Amino acid sequence: MIQMNDFRAEPEDLILAQAAAAERVIRSGWYVLGQEVKSFEAAWAARCGLAHCLGVGNGMDAIEIGLRGLGIGPGDEVITTPMTAFATVLAVLRAGATPVLADIDPATGLLDPESARRCLSPRTKAVLVVHLYGQIRAMDRWATLCREAGIALAEDCAQSHLASWQGRIAGSFGEFGAYSFYPTKNLGTLGDGGAIVTGRADLASAFGRLRNYGQSERYHHPVLGMNSRLDEMHAALLSARLPWLERFGARRRAIARAYRDGIKEGKVRMLAAPIEEANHVHHLFVLLCAQRDALLAHMKAKGVEAQIHYPIPVHHQEPCRGIARDPSGLPHAEEHARRCISVPCHPQMSDGDVESVIAALNSF
Numbered sequence: 001m002i003q004m005n006d007f008r009a010e011p012e013d014l015i016l017a018q019a020a021a022a023e024r025v026i027r028s029g030w031y032v033l034g035q036e037v038k039s040f041e042a043a044w045a046a047r048c049g050l051a052h053c054l055g056v057g058n059g060m061d062a063i064e065i066g067l068r069g070l071g072i073g074p075g076d077e078v079i080t081t082p083m084t085a086f087a088t089v090l091a092v093l094r095a096g097a098t099p100v101l102a103d104i105d106p107a108t109g110l111l112d113p114e115s116a117r118r119c120l121s122p123r124t125k126a127v128l129v130v131h132l133y134g135q136i137r138a139m140d141r142w143a144t145l146c147r148e149a150g151i152a153l154a155e156d157c158a159q160s161h162l163a164s165w166q167g168r169i170a171g172s173f174g175e176f177g178a179y180s181f182y183p184t185k186n187l188g189t190l191g192d193g194g195a196i197v198t199g200r201a202d203l204a205s206a207f208g209r210l211r212n213y214g215q216s217e218r219y220h221h222p223v224l225g226m227n228s229r230l231d232e233m234h235a236a237l238l239s240a241r242l243p244w245l246e247r248f249g250a251r252r253r254a255i256a257r258a259y260r261d262g263i264k265e266g267k268v269r270m271l272a273a274p275i276e277e278a279n280h281v282h283h284l285f286v287l288l289c290a291q292r293d294a295l296l297a298h299m300k301a302k303g304v305e306a307q308i309h310y311p312i313p314v315h316h317q318e319p320c321r322g323i324a325r326d327p328s329g330l331p332h333a334e335e336h337a338r339r340c341i342s343v344p345c346h347p348q349m350s351d352g353d354v355e356s357v358i359a360a361l362n363s364f
């Protein structure tokens with residue numbers, strides 16, 4: 001079976017580097033908010049081209065802390081997409097704010113600025129864009145929309161490590177960018193982890209307090225925060241994995257290029273190609289197919305794992321059925337949820353695996 005991810009096939013050098021990093025932490029005798037976190041934060045901030053990075057517990061907390069750091073909470077509306085990991089919208093709710101769902105662009109699956117405009121109200125405080133599947137697009141349009149509306153731009157970068165738009169990295173367009181280092185992400189640790197990046201020193205210090213019980217200095221708690229810190233162990237593992245991100249990214253890109261060249265469109269269609277290669281880091285390779293159940297069965301029979309990102313749009317999840325949305329409805333998100341299917345696109349795939357996936361799709 002060609003799997004969606006295959007961590008056991010990772011290079012021996014990487015396994016050894018992680019083992020050395022883990023031993024370094026074990027022998028250091030310091031496990032929370034120490035040198036490993038500082039050093040990874042500095043490295044990740046630099047990769048994003050920003051002054052500040054705060055390591056946190058996971059990607060969902062990164063969004064919540066980001067919004068709370070901006071002062072967004074009860075009574076405030078945040079426009080975002082129904083076609084995302086549930087964590088995106090859950091983070092808005094956890095911050096106490098009200099999500100408002102806009103529709104997607106059917107060509108990419110990304111939030112549609114026109115629909116977002118229809119969702120604006122006097123209570124709107126931010127747009128939370130999600131760089132879904134690894135794609136970043138139209139950041140100039142989002143910046144204009146947010147400036148004109150007088151609201152904040154925030155970025156969910158959980159799927160878009162090092163994706164760039166006109167030379168700038170994901171997370172550097174909004175007031176903050178929220179990253180996840182869940183194992184399957186393009187940069188993942190061996191457990192949960194996350195980070196918030198920002199160019200603003202005032203936000204960075206607010207995020208630093210919020211992740212650590214709202215503490216400003218030892219035993220002083222001017223705000224009610226959370227306990228959401230990136231552990232020293234995960235920071236050290238991420239530092240060991242970071243040098244591989246570029247190489248793994250190049251492999252993902254080569255696989256996506258082979259898919260674009262090899263897959264014959266017909267019953268199965270591809271999403272729009274990125275405008276520039278740098279706009280897409282191929283966290284997932286997603287196709288659209290009206291006969292998706294049959295395609296899933298066919299891929300399984302051909303020995304290829306496939307998954308669906310995402311089968312149920314957020315507004316159909318039980319706790320979110322009453323959620324506010326574009327007054328024109330969310331027809332493109334509905335259709336996308338019925339048709340989307342993801343095929344393996346991970347750095348450990350061989351050329352033979354890539355050929356097999358293409359052959360399986362073309363024989364449908």
Ligand SMILES: *Cc1c(COP(=O)(O)O)cnc(C)c1O
Nearest residue numbers: 058059060085087088158180182
């Ligand atoms: C994974 C993911 C999250 C949540 O990250 P966790 O680290 O699992 O909390 C949020 N948004 C998107 C788009 C994701 O893919």
